[in-house]
Amino acid sequence: MKVAIIGAGAMGGAIARGLISSAPRFITSPGDLCAANPSPRRLAPLAEAGASTTCSNIEAVRDASLVILCVKPWLVKDVITEIKDHIDYSYAEIAVVAACVTISDLNEWLHKESAGSRSPSFCIVMPNTAVSLCKSMTFQVNGNGTCPLTLKAFGQLGEVMVIEERLLPAATSIASCGIAYALRYIRAAMEGSVELGIRAPLAQEMIVQTLIGAASLLQEPGTHPETEIDKVTTPGGLTIRGLNAMEHSGFTSAVINGLKASTPR
Ligand SMILES: NC(=O)c1ccc[n+]([C@@H]2O[C@H](COP(=O)([O-])OP(=O)(O)OC[C@H]3O[C@@H](n4cnc5c(N)ncnc54)[C@H](OP(=O)(O)O)[C@@H]3O)[C@@H](O)[C@H]2O)c1
Structure with missing residues (x-):
């Protein structure tokens, strides 16, 4: 199983390090994780830890079973537009780690003609900074489906609670x-x-x-x-x-x- 992390900044980098350190419990080996980021300096430590890295978001999501989006909220729509045609909605799950985006936004942004009426499994995920020590209190709001891969991945990084969207701000x-x-x-x-x-x-x-x-x-x-x-x-x-x-x-x-x-x- 391949996991793609798009945006290897503070949060994406911490999630990547946590998943790598928990191998083989979620990913079998560090090489199952591919991190994408525009600037290579963010990728160097992850490459050193054995992850596959790239500056191309499209390359990262190809064949991924779980795509974790960790860019700033105002970039989420553009990045989804860039990658969605390269994600196979028949099996891939998409987890969006961003404040201030809604399930309704994501539903609209993830729609693509080639998938017909099929929606991908997607959710919003909100960890806290203790994710870097695998001690996060993470919230998961499911948009479509139950997103079991996301639940399992973030379960390696602390506690996960699946909640209703109306409770997410609090x-x-x-x-x-x-x-x-x-x-x-x-x-x-x-x-x-x-x-x-x-x-x-x-x-x-x-x-x-x-x-x-x-x-x-x-x-x-x-x-x-x-x-x-x-x-x-x-x-x-x-x-x-x-x-x-x-x-x-x-x-x-x-x-x-x-x-x-x-x-x-
Ligand atoms: N930090 C927290 O405590 C926290 C908690 C919960 C949720 N979040 C959410 O996590 C998300 C990321 O926050 P962060 O604190 O990790 O921000 P960050 O440190 O600025 O990381 C964002 C990363 O996205 C990269 N990026 C920019 N444009 C991109 C693109 N087009 N494609 C792929 N990657 C791109 C940036 O690369 P460059 O540096 O090269 O520009 C940067 O490495 C936000 O939406 C935030 O709401 C953060």
Whole structure:
């Protein structure tokens, strides 16, 4: 099976590296992956890792069973127009990694006379930057068919949730923008730690492990943040004083406002 990645920038490059490192679980060997990009500098590290590379999008998609499009949103239509006649709609699946494109847009752009009324299997995929460590929270919105190859490919790169298109803007805010929000909490906690006399690198180590612990507690079945918070808040104790001080400064409201601000209506 051949996988084509069109656009080997930040996201396309990370997806390619993740699929290569997970071989033979999805692709059998790195050479099953072909990455296309206009500038060869983006391709050099992937070629070094054993992928096949090209500056021609058409060459990359030929015979591909899965085409993953990773170009900027405003280029998606032009790239689809360029490649669609070279994709075999009878078996190929197309996954579009781009913000602000809709299933209806893709349905229209992917239509081609030579395929008659046949539509290809296609979907929108929204990973986050943790895809580079195979720890992405990825959302998949199916346009036509269930897109099992996409599900399996991105399943190698973290968790995948298949959701309805109407939920995608909020999901993107929670998980893609959410990476920045979580990091901003870490930075804030580091600044507080420095004021308390702990050097920044040591504080970072402490805070990251604390967050890994908190997230792991919530991965246990039947858990809820408030139940875990209750376990560390002794009446009259220090933790509840800290939590209430944060709430008086608007912690929960700030998070809710941030999520709403980054969700286009
Ligand atoms: N970064 C994220 O956190 C994130 C998260 C979720 C989704 N996304 C989506 O991922 C997509 C790609 O974003 P990115 O951050 O990876 O951008 P990027 O780093 O700029 O990568 C885009 C790549 O596309 C290449 N390209 C430009 N024109 C092309 C063409 N005609 N054919 C093939 N490749 C072409 C660029 O090559 P040159 O550099 O040579 O021009 C570049 O390597 C976007 O649609 C974005 O919405 C990104």
